[in-house]
Amino acid sequence: MNEDELREALHATAPATPETTGWAEAARRRSRRTRGMLAGGAVLVVGLVVALAVPNLRPGAVVAVPAAPGTSSAATSAPSGETVAGCAGYSAATGGDIPTDALALRLCPTGYAALQFTPLDALDVAGAHSVLAVLRQQPRLRSNAMCRADLGSAFLLVAEYSGREPVVMDLQLYGCEPVGTTTDRRNGAEEVLTAFRAALAEQRAQSPRSLVRSAPLCPPQAWEQRLSVMPVHLAEVTGGSLCSYESRTGGRLRERQLDTDAIGRITADLAANSATSEPISCPAASAGEPAFALALTTRWGDVLAIVGDGCPGSYGYQLDGEGLRWRPGAAVTELLAGLGR
Amino acid sequence: MPGVLPPGDFDAFVASRAKTLWRSAWLLTGDHQRAEDLVQAALAKAYPHFARLGSEAFEAYLRTTMYHTYVAWWRRRWTGEVPAEVSAGTTTEPDLALRHDLVRALAELPRQQRAVVVLTYFEDLSHPQAAEVLGVSVGTVKSTLARALAKLRVSPRLEGGR
Numbered sequence: 150m151n152e153d154e155l156r157e158a159l160h161a162t163a164p165a166t167p168e169t170t171g172w173a174e175a176a177r178r179r180s181r182r183t184r185g186m187l188a189g190g191a192v193l194v195v196g197l198v199v200a201l202a203v204p205n206l207r208p209g210a211v212v213a214v215p216a217a218p219g220t221s222s223a224a225t226s227a228p229s230g231e232t233v234a235g236c237a238g239y240s241a242a243t244g245g246d247i248p249t250d251a252l253a254l255r256l257c258p259t260g261y262a263a264l265q266f267t268p269l270d271a272l273d274v275a276g277a278h279s280v281l282a283v284l285r286q287q288p289r290l291r292s293n294a295m296c297r298a299d300l301g302s303a304f305l306l307v308a309e310y311s312g313r314e315p316v317v318m319d320l321q322l323y324g325c326e327p328v329g330t331t332t333d334r335r336n337g338a339e340e341v342l343t344a345f346r347a348a349l350a351e352q353r354a355q356s357p358r359s360l361v362r363s364a365p366l367c368p369p370q371a372w373e374q375r376l377s378v379m380p381v382h383l384a385e386v387t388g389g390s391l392c393s394y395e396s397r398t399g400g401r402l403r404e405r406q407l408d409t410d411a412i413g414r415i416t417a418d419l420a421a422n423s424a425t426s427e428p429i430s431c432p433a434a435s436a437g438e439p440a441f442a443l444a445l446t447t448r449w450g451d452v453l454a455i456v457g458d459g460c461p462g463s464y465g466y467q468l469d470g471e472g473l474r475w476r477p478g479a480a481v482t483e484l485l486a487g488l489g490r
Numbered sequence: 491m492p493g494v495l496p497p498g499d500f501d502a503f504v505a506s507r508a509k510t511l512w513r514s515a516w517l518l519t520g521d522h523q524r525a526e527d528l529v530q531a532a533l534a535k536a537y538p539h540f541a542r543l544g545s546e547a548f549e550a551y552l553r554t555t556m557y558h559t560y561v562a563w564w565r566r567r568w569t570g571e572v573p574a575e576v577s578a579g580t581t582t583e584p585d586l587a588l589r590h591d592l593v594r595a596l597a598e599l600p601r602q603q604r605a606v607v608v609l610t611y612f613e614d615l616s617h618p619q620a621a622e623v624l625g626v627s628v629g630t631v632k633s634t635l636a637r638a639l640a641k642l643r644v645s646p647r648l649e650g651g652r
Contacts, residue, residue, distance in 0.1 A: 155642065156611040158592050159517060166509040167526060173504035176533035260547025261554075303547065373625055456627060465627030472628045 235271060236263075239305050242319040244332040247285055251277040251308035256320070256345055256378060262302040265376045267452050269349070276348035277308065283344035284318075287337030290327050306341070346379060353449060366452060367392030367404040371440035377451040380469050383416045386453065389445035391488045396439060405488055407443075415443065418481040419455075423466075423473045441489055503545045504533065511556060517608045518560050518601075520593045532556035554623050557609070561601050561624070595645040603638035606631055 236257030254277035258266040272280060284306075306318040306328065320328045326338040368375055371394040389412055393403040407415070443455040443464070455466040455475065462482065464475040477485065508529060515525035536552045543551055596604050602624070609620040610631075617635075621628045642648060 152611065152639070155592075155607075155639075156614075159608070159612040162517065162592055164516065164522075166512050167522065169504060169508040169512070172508050172530060172533065173501040175530060176504070176537050177500070179530065179534035180537040260543050261550045262547075264551075370625070460633075465629050467627075474629055 236268075236305070236307070239307050239315070239317050241317065242305065242329075242331050243314075243317045245316060245330050247281065247318065247329055247333050247335070248308045248316050249278070249281055249285070250274070251281065251316070252311055253277060253309040254280055254345075255305075255307040255309065256342075257305040257307055258302065258378075259305050260303050262304060265374070266302070267375055267377050267450055269378050270353075270449065271309070272345065272348050273352060276345075276352050279348050280306075280341060280344045281308065284328060284335060284337075284341045287328065287335035287340060290325055290329075290334040290336045304342075306345075342378075349379060365404055366390040366444035366446060367402055367442065368444075369402060370394070371396075371442065371456075374442075374454040374456060375444060375452040376454070379449065379451045381445070381447055381451050381453040383420055383453075383468070385447040385449075385451075386412060386416050386445045387448050388412060389415075389443060391485065392442040392444060393489045394440040394442075407488070411484060411488070412445070414481055414484060415477075416445070418478050419466075419475055422478055423468075423475045425471065425473060439489075441485065499545065500537065500540050503540070503548065507549060507552075508533075511552070514553075514608055514613060515556065515560070517593075517596065517612055518557075518604060520597050528556060528560055532559050535559065553613075554625070557605050557623050558625070561605055591648055595642055595648050598645065599638050599641060603634050603641070606634045607638050607642075610635060 235255055239255075239257055240259070252274060254272040256269055257263075302322045304320040304322075306320045308316040308318070316330065318328060318330050319334070320338045320341060322338055322342070325336055327334045327336060328338040328341045329335045366375065367390055371392075389407045391405045391407060393405070395401045440457055442457065445453040445455065447453075453466060453468070455464050457464055462476055464477070466473055466475065511529050511532070512525050515528040516522065519525050519528060532552055532555045536548065536555045539551060540548050596607065599607065605624060606620055609615045609623060610617075615623065617628050617631045621631045624631070626634075
């Protein structure tokens with residue numbers, strides 16, 4: 150059976166679907182019951198964690214973060230919904246022409262992307278002008294275009310002004326990749342995002358500012374990843390955390406801040422022992438095994454997530470758009486093991 | 491406020507999307523009742539986020555929740571399963587026999603491999619998209635899929651060039 154035959158067979162295999170009337174109400178009831186039980190448990194857990202953690206609030210201390218137990222984790226641990234600075238007031242695109250200029254241009258992740266992407270600084274006048282010029286060069290999207298509704302990241306591109314309403318535009322990295330206002334939609338979200346990245350990189354290069362992250366770096370669950378719009382280079386890494394999860398599918402998370410020495414050793418080892426990610430084989434890992442991840446950050450708050458890829462001693466990450474596999478050397482393996490205890 | 495949807499929209503969302511999700515769930519579990527249970531569990535977990543996400547982003551979140559629930563439940567429930575309900579008995583009809591064998595062959599794959607196969611060949615997601623749903627790296631998706639396909643190719647249930 151080849152891949153095409155497998156695809157065809159899967160589509161032909163599923164039997165007639167059942168009647169789904171009442172599923173919505175059943176889900177609401179089940180959700181209320183689960184949340185009620187969790188709320189009761191959470192009071193106890195939070196109290197215990199506060200009692201344990203408060204004496205240890207110092208740099209480098211290990212702080213235990215409670216996660217919902219067992220299989221309840223997925224909903225209650227939806228990525229924490231970290232507020233993206235400056236984006237809180239925007240929820241949907243507006244109508245009107247695509248502007249030519251703005252005092253500031255923000256890229257605000259929306260929907261599920263808002264739960265994944267780390268906050269981003271806004272472009273100033275010059276950067277906004279260059280990105281909006283690229284946007285206006287993109288072809289108009291036909292009103293009858295057939296676009297695939299697919300998984301992908303969605304953003305709002307917000308042009309801000311002094312003393313007048315902002316212009317809020319969609320930027321969706323799926324389907325027809327629309328970008329623009331509700332009345333002037335163009336096809337070319339990827340091109341506009343590329344222009345935004347270039348303009349922000351140039352702006353950052355000319356600025357001594359930095360962003361200070363206040364939110365935890367580690368996502369609540371081992372299978373989640375913090376993502377950054379801007380590519381992260383190893384030379385830019387200034388901080389980070391080791392994220393230790395009780396199991397791959399739930400349990401407690403321990404986030405341990407890495408000191409400067411550890412950051413230096415880890416980034417040097419990443420540079421020395423990473424290779425293009427090719428498929429490898431290893432025994433299937435148990436879902437109950439502990440899981441580890443690294444979340445490295447730059448002074449701009451961008452995060453480079455390095456996650457276990459299911460094979461012992463092997464981690465995966467993305468650098469400059471390329472998937473890489475990291476097999477830490479003996480010294481760093483020992484360092485990580487020590488930090489994870 | 492566009493980001494906040496009334497409760498009625500959740501009913502409409504479930505009415506329009508639950509059957510599609512159930513088909514994926516059925517391929518994962520191979521069983522009518524377990525598929526319904528999986529979709530219901532995912533809906534219940536994801537429901538509190540519906541108003542905040544809106545229906546489109548909610549579907550992506552719901553799908554992620556469903557696959558994680560499926561992979562996570564393997565130790566607690568559904569152990570020792572032998573899903574094969576395409577046909578209640580034996581059949582001589584070729585297509586039905588193939589479906590029967592395919593479901594049994596899928597059931598013999600580890601859960602993560604089964605999930606990657608369904609995401610890739612039934613939901614038609616790319617490797618990066620499947621990686622996003624499962625919360626693993628693209629390399630892991632590729633290696634998991636390679637192992638799954640290798641097993642399916644040598645499965646005695648799918649022998650005979652099917």
